[in-house]
Amino acid sequence: MQAEQPQPYRFSVRHFIQLAKPYWVSEDKQKGWALLLTVLAMNLAIVWVNVRLNYWNNDFYNSLQARKFEVFKHLLFVFTGYAFLYIVLAVYSQYFLQMLQIRWRRWVTEVFLKDWLVGGAHYRMSLRQGNTDNPDQRIADDIRLFVNDSLSLFFGFISSVVTLLSFLMILWTLSGAISLLGVSIPGYMVWVALAYAGFGSYFAHKVGKPLIKLNFNQQRYEADFRFGLARTREHNEGIALYRGEAREIEGHTNRFAYVWSNWWGIMKRQKLFTWYSSFYGQMAIIFPILVAAPRYFAGQIQLGGLTQTASAFGQVQGALSWFIDAYGRIVDWRATQERLYTFVQSVEAVRHVPVTELLDGTEPADAAPDAAVAADPGGIDLGDLRIATPDGRALLQAAGERIAPxxxxxxxxxxxxxxxxxxxxxxxxxxxxxxxxxxxxxxxxxxxxxxxxxxxxxxxxxxxxxxxxxxxxxxxxxxxxxxxxxxxxxxxxxxxxxxxxxxxxxxxxxxxxxxxxxxxxxxxxxxxxxxxxxxxxxxxxxxxxxxxxxxxxxxxxxxxxxxxxxxxxxxxxxxxxxxxxxxxxxxxxxxxxxxxxxxxxxxxxxxx
Known part of the structure; x- marks a missing residue:
């Protein structure tokens, strides 16, 4: 429990680029980019279908209000076409997204495994003070979460932006103007949606920010607990011979205590965030109707116009509220990203350290970093080799000893x-x-x-x-x-x-x-x-x-x-x-x- 605790809330775009960029310029980049663009095109097509359904919504409810049965039947046929297209796009966008996820994850996993294992980096990492905790969990779980959440958040953000741009003009046109203190405000529902989502996102961040560090620690504590259980399983004979079961139970209980206490912190903060997000979400259902109702009762719009306005407002407000809806995933994603970044830093630190470097940073005089591995066909010459402990204490001094073949x-x-x-x-x-x-x-x-x-x-x-x-x-x-x-x-x-x-x-x-x-x-x-x-x-x-x-x-x-x-x-x-x-x-x-x-x-x- 003594490993380093990087600050997950210090999100850096540079960290994300360093983790994500290698795959998109790798030998698998062509298939990766093809899948990325395919899924992106399908998501944009889904937004287009939603736009068409918004116009259909106006015509459909107007036909009901006017009791035009032939128009009603035709619109049902149109809806069937849109619905079928939406289903096809939804199914295959998810299918190709999962295909991209596993390809990206496989590539990153192979790279991480090589960086961790080749050249004994895994062993050197275990010798460093403040060593990176649970590398197995970072490779097995954090890579999966990073890849999946990065793609999910990316496509969600792009869809929200396109949805916002698509429905903003519709809402501007439908909402008309409102007079406030003698001043006419055109497209008033657009401004209401912006204000509603803006204040909602701000308070969501204030309420949910502590979850970032809590989730970061929870991943670490869960991994520590799981690792301890695995060690007990691997060394069960020694534990049985020592009659050490009581000590093992004590150790596992202590490690689970971190899981327990941190989980309670997550529960309390998540409860507060759920109170807020649930209230915000329920208000979003009725709020656009309340805002548009005065124009409907004034006879300025028909029932179809009211429902279309409410639908467009909901799309704009939903797009602007993407941050609130995705906040939980963003929290996990930022914690996961920082865990992977610190892992990469640890690997880089040990892979680029000369084999002759001491922990305190001193370097041998007149010695190249690869001097220790230079070929000598005559055997082993220890020369003036001095072996040290990880804390820099000299352990063993050679004095010209030689081992001949x-x-x-x-x-x-x-x-x-x-x-x-x-x-x-x-x-x-x-x-x-x-x-x-x-x-x-x-x-x-x-x-x-x-x-x-x-x-x-x-x-x-x-x-x-x-x-x-x-x-x-x-x-x-x-x-x-x-x-x-x-x-x-x-x-x-x-x-x-x-x-x-x-x-x-x-x-x-x-x-x-x-x-x-x-x-x-x-x-x-x-x-x-x-x-x-x-x-x-x-x-x-x-x-x-x-x-x-x-x-x-x-x-x-x-x-x-x-x-x-x-x-x-x-x-x-x-x-x-x-x-x-x-x-x-x-x-x-x-x-x-x-x-x-x-x-x-x-x-x-x-x-x-």
């Missing part, structure tokens, strides 16, 4: 000194680092974290991730599962399940080893990737990797001494003195084994 390297040492963070930097996803001479290795790399990620879908998709399943035949998949000592999974390759909950931690880690056998990278980084395995199985997995992947260099982070013999270089992470960053100290495998044996064989307990 084929030189399997193990990072060991107490927890919390930056070993896993160094692996994240090697993966290119940790941006908080400084240095001028460090280089990453060239070639294909694969990183195995302590808790493997298994995507939704079939086991085949989870096994081959991130490569496409079609790249491997069944025989190869069964072979790697057999080598990784999980042959039973070969029978469920095409079964869909929540595999991160279905498989034990040990099975998940062995599945990741099988995944590495399929990928056969040049560099394989293992961040405690075998911590859930017993000692013999862990040793067997390392032996398997070296046997099956002779051209792969292993770079490991581990706590148990049993993996030492599978590495040629041991880099021990030692705490710095007096708050200084931790440093790397090189050991031979023999020194490391002897040291680990003397310290219970567990580097996590060793004060090396």
């Amino acid at each position: 084929g030189q399997h390297t193990l990072f060991v040492g107490p927890s919390g000194l930056g070993k896993s963070t160094l692996v994240r930097w090697l993966a290119g996803i940790w941006p908080y680092a400084q240095g001028t001479h460090y280089r990453l290795a060239s070639g294909r790399s694969l990183f195995l974290p302590q808790k493997p990620y298994l995507p939704m879908g079939t086991l085949r998709q989870a096994l081959t991730y991130p490569l496409p399943p079609e790249q491997f035949d069944d025989a190869r998949l069964r072979e790697v599962l057999e080598l990784a000592r999980i042959p039973a999974l070969a029978a469920v390759l095409d079964q869909t399940d929540t595999w991160m909950q279905r498989l034990s931690p040990g099975e998940q880690q062995r599945l990741a080893i099988a995944r590495a056998l399929l990928a056969a990278p040049d560099w394989l980084f293992l961040d405690e990737a075998t911590s859930a395995l017993d000692g013999p199985t862990e040793a067997a997995m390392y032996a398997l990797l070296q046997q099956q992947l002779p051209g792969t260099t292993l770079v490991s982070v581990a706590h148990r001494a049993g993996v030492v013999r599978f590495h040629k270089q041991i880099l021990v992470v030692q705490p710095g003195d007096d708050g200084a960053p931790a440093r790397l100290v090189q050991h031979t495998a023999q020194q490391a084994e002897a040291r680990a044996a003397a310290e219970s064989g567990d580097w996590a307990l060793a004060g090396v």
